[in-house]
Amino acid sequence: MKTLLFSLLLWVAAAVPAASQQYSPLGVWADDQGETHVELYRCGEEICGKLVWLRTAATPTGQPLTDAHNPDPERRSKPLQxxxxxxHFRYDGEERWTNGSIYDPTNGRTYSCNLRMLQKDVLEVKGYIGFSFIGSAHRWKRLP
Structure with a gap:
């Protein structure tokens, strides 16, 4: 009887599909203000993102813009691009990647952040402090 019950449980577990994502956030995204492009990519088991384009990428003298507001003085000379x-984003089911962080180089602050695919080419990026329901959500568009 125990063997039959165990076999039945294994069959049911195999028949229930694992949570899978319909859309992938990997790729290059334009922010909702058209100021930056961010490439989301795999970094181990997580997703990371880096600035790959900035509307204003250089100073008037042609020098690259740097991370001037970084709280770490040693990093202030690094180019933004x-x-x-x-x-630290990990898939959490239902087209969501949670428990990540996003750094804002305009003020040098890092915020908690969640990602959610709304459509194939629309990504909601929500940065917050403390509780996600009081954060600020932005919609990014995927670039070809």
């Missing part, structure tokens, strides 16, 4: 600004 190529800077990793998103880290």
């Amino acid at each position: 190529g800077l990793v600004i998103m880290q």
Whole structure:
């Protein structure tokens, strides 16, 4: 009887599909203000993101813009282009990647962040402090 019950449980478990994602957030995305492009990519088991394009990428003298507001003085001279600004996102089911962080180089602050695919080419990026329901959500569009 125990063997039959165990076999039945294994069959039911195999028949129930695992949570799978319909859309992938991997690729290059334009922010909702048209100021930056961010490439989301795999970094181990997680998703990370780096700045790959900025509307204003250089100073008037032609020098690359740097991470001038970084709280770490040693990092303030690093160029913004190529800077990793998103880290630690893990798939949480239902087209969501949670428990990540997003760095805002305009003020040097890092916020908690969640991602949610709304459509194949629309990504909701929600940064927050403390509780996600009081955060700020932005819709990014996938670039070809």
